[in-house]
Amino acid sequence: MILRELIRNNFGWKAASLLLATLVWLTINGVIQRNDPGLPPATMTAVRSFPRHSITVMTAAAEIRGFTVSPSDVTVTLQGAPSIIEALSPKHVQVFVDLTDVQSFQELEKKIQVYPPRGVKVLEVVPASVRIVRTPDISR
Numbered sequence: 706m707i708l709r710e711l712i713r714n715n716f717g718w719k720a721a722s723l724l725l726a727t728l729v730w731l732t733i734n735g736v737i738q739r740n741d742p743g744l745p746p747a748t749m750t751a752v753r754s755f756p757r758h759s760i761t762v763m764t765a766a767a768e769i770r771g772f773t774v775s776p777s778d779v780t781v782t783l784q785g786a787p788s789i790i791e792a793l794s795p796k797h798v799q800v801f802v803d804l805t806d807v808q809s810f811q812e813l814e815k816k817i818q819v820y821p822p823r824g825v826k827v828l829e830v831v832p833a834s835v836r837i838v839r840t841p842d843i844s845r
Contacts, residue, residue: 757778758781760774799821802815
């Protein structure tokens with residue numbers, strides 16, 4: 706009986722509060738989605754693949770050894786507004802493997818990182834990781 710009284714007591718105020726909270730949430734959510742620099746609504750998106758995109762190896766400036774990356778290129782699939790996607794060229798998409806956090810290794814597997822232009826989302830990278838083999842010191 707206490708639960709019933711809790712619900713019925715000031716029911717009008719509780720219903721009005723719930724309605725007002727819902728309206729505020731819908732308004733704020735709509736503003737956030739409209740101002741989001743990410744993807745436009747699904748009806749206004751285009752998808753484009755860049756096959757055989759070369760991979761850049763990011764190392765410390767003092768690194769004197771070379772690296773062999775296998776495979777040496779990947780396929781990157783992007784999604785975004787049709788006007789942005791159509792204007793893209795491979796130079797606008799940065800694909801790299803970051804080795805700055807690795808101290809010493811002979812062979813390892815690293816995940817590929819992709820930095821697309823603003824307003825573009827990375828859908829897929831094939832393969833997702835590459836094998837890196839350190840070659841001998843070039844100063845010897």
